[in-house]
Amino acid sequence: MDELRDLYQEMILDHGKRPRNQGRIEASTHEADGHNPLCGDVLHLTLTVDGDTVTDARFEGEGCAISTASASMMTDAVKGKNLGEVKRLVDTFIGLATGESSPDPNELGKLAVFSGVSEFPARVKCATLSWRTVEAAISGSDEPITTE
Amino acid sequence: MSTNGEQTLDVEAVRKDFPVLQRTVYDRPLVYLDNAATSQKPRCVIDAVSRYYEEINSNVHRGVHRLSMDATSAYEGAREKVQRFLNARSTKEIVWTRGTTESINLVAQSFGRSQIHAGDEIIISHLEHHSNIVPWQLLCEERGASLKVIPMSERGEILLDAYEELLSERTKIVAIGHVSNALGTVNPVEHIIQRAHARGIPVLLDGAQAAPHMKVDVQVLDCDFYTLSGHKMFGPTGIGALYGKEALLERMPPWHGGGDMIKSVSFEGTVFNDLPYKFEAGTPDIAGAVGMGAAVDYLDQVGLDAVSAWEAELLTYGTALLDAMDGVRIFGTAEHKAAVISFEVDGIHPHDLGTVLDREGVAIRAGHHCAQPVMQFYGVPATARASMAFYNTKAELDTLVVAINKAQELFA
Ligand SMILES: Cc1ncc(COP(=O)(O)O)c(C=O)c1O
Numbered sequence: 406m407d408e409l410r411d412l413y414q415e416m417i418l419d420h421g422k423r424p425r426n427q428g429r430i431e432a433s434t435h436e437a438d439g440h441n442p443l444c445g446d447v448l449h450l451t452l453t454v455d456g457d458t459v460t461d462a463r464f465e466g467e468g469c470a471i472s473t474a475s476a477s478m479m480t481d482a483v484k485g486k487n488l489g490e491v492k493r494l495v496d497t498f499i500g501l502a503t504g505e506s507s508p509d510p511n512e513l514g515k516l517a518v519f520s521g522v523s524e525f526p527a528r529v530k531c532a533t534l535s536w537r538t539v540e541a542a543i544s545g546s547d548e549p550i551t552t553e
Numbered sequence: 554m555s556t557n558g559e560q561t562l563d564v565e566a567v568r569k570d571f572p573v574l575q576r577t578v579y580d581r582p583l584v585y586l587d588n589a590a591t592s593q594k595p596r597c598v599i600d601a602v603s604r605y606y607e608e609i610n611s612n613v614h615r616g617v618h619r620l621s622m623d624a625t626s627a628y629e630g631a632r633e634k635v636q637r638f639l640n641a642r643s644t645k646e647i648v649w650t651r652g653t654t655e656s657i658n659l660v661a662q663s664f665g666r667s668q669i670h671a672g673d674e675i676i677i678s679h680l681e682h683h684s685n686i687v688p689w690q691l692l693c694e695e696r697g698a699s700l701k702v703i704p705m706s707e708r709g710e711i712l713l714d715a716y717e718e719l720l721s722e723r724t725k726i727v728a729i730g731h732v733s734n735a736l737g738t739v740n741p742v743e744h745i746i747q748r749a750h751a752r753g754i755p756v757l758l759d760g761a762q763a764a765p766h767m768k769v770d771v772q773v774l775d776c777d778f779y780t781l782s783g784h785k786m787f788g789p790t791g792i793g794a795l796y797g798k799e800a801l802l803e804r805m806p807p808w809h810g811g812g813d814m815i816k817s818v819s820f821e822g823t824v825f826n827d828l829p830y831k832f833e834a835g836t837p838d839i840a841g842a843v844g845m846g847a848a849v850d851y852l853d854q855v856g857l858d859a860v861s862a863w864e865a866e867l868l869t870y871g872t873a874l875l876d877a878m879d880g881v882r883i884f885g886t887a888e889h890k891a892a893v894i895s896f897e898v899d900g901i902h903p904h905d906l907g908t909v910l911d912r913e914g915v916a917i918r919a920g921h922h923c924a925q926p927v928m929q930f931y932g933v934p935a936t937a938r939a940s941m942a943f944y945n946t947k948a949e950l951d952t953l954v955v956a957i958n959k960a961q962e963l964f965a
Pocket of ligand 1: 589590651652653654655682684685730732733734759761762782923
């Protein structure tokens, strides 16, 4: 069970069950759709960007505990950050989840709870879906993001 | 192995025939319950494929040399085995394909393009696998025909009254799964065929999930087309077959063009080959066909009656176990079912469940099972599915329950 506990840490289970920032911002400035065809996970993300700063972020959709927790914590994390910081965080997080880099825990804060994901290759896409979606939203891409 | 003249199954003995069942995953014995996705391969199939490459590899229907003749006779011998397995009248009725998906596409393209026109209708059911939906949608779009879908009940059974109402003079083909991969429902195909034939309408049965579990006799069924996937019936991936009644196949135009499917070619015109070669363009999966022949022999030897009887016992046992668990809901409770249990566990997404079970050595499928309309019917994005084969044991189903309990603890 140890590796499973590394994957499903308390904070992930908590955000999976009680996701924060759910819903849709009616007057959003940025939005994007994410889709994981393999799992059927779908995600609609809306952001309010004021000047260069993300002031609000919400998501709606359906997914497993990992993808729901990831969307919940991603939306928490990007609020208050400027677009450059969000982009850097996207790269850092994806590096962590894929195991391609081992970022400084201080840089990631709470998001470091996703470090167990890289041991579960089948679940990496669940963790990265919301991050790829926020990347698409801030780069103004109209194409829905798909993990395939 | 026999009592009162009936075959019974010695599950511990048959397990020894499957090398992969001896392995462990994460230091636990493998409990393989994903047989509807693909089945494991017995030693004799693996050996048949390697022996083909080691001893007779060459191209078929071409050479005057010894290897080519040996390869051709192994390849055609395998076709005869499949013919006997389905009790088809002749080997002309057995076309090698890559599997069920290709078989259905072949019929949709060849039969469909020549015989389905604007305003015509094709009937399928709500229970179909995507491979028995999309080829028909493509055809409908191209021809201006329309797709009619027989609805299903909460239990996962085709509604036969609704079927009756859909049949009309516009119906040109009925294409139905023999056994549903998502729920395990065994459809009343005899009735479906009889009602269609009363109007002169041909019927295709998608047999991908039936052939590994029950005796199939295409003459008794009187279906017009039947499809097989080798990999689901203990044979290799990449090989399968289409059975078609000779008279129908004869009238159908070729599908793919190329070598082997012709008698002579000139720039003025081409004379197509006889059945079944008319539908077999290019160098086929010879080793795959040989392997599928070995799989069919193996199934004959184990005995499909014994297989069905043991799987029925597993289904009853497993269903009772899961029914007794708190927070577990089973999808698909048809009266006639193959050994497939689709389910969900309260508060645990099927993918999370799949991950936890995997670490317990238990392989199940979590997803939409390429049957998204079935998922939409139940209003879920995905289910967990345990699908059994004759080499599964009751003890493995006990392990499944223990693993689900662990997931419930983790997500409590
Ligand atoms: C009922 C059914 N039909 C068709 C298919 C497609 O078979 P294949 O992928 O072997 O072509 C499957 C396999 O998943 C199936 O379960």
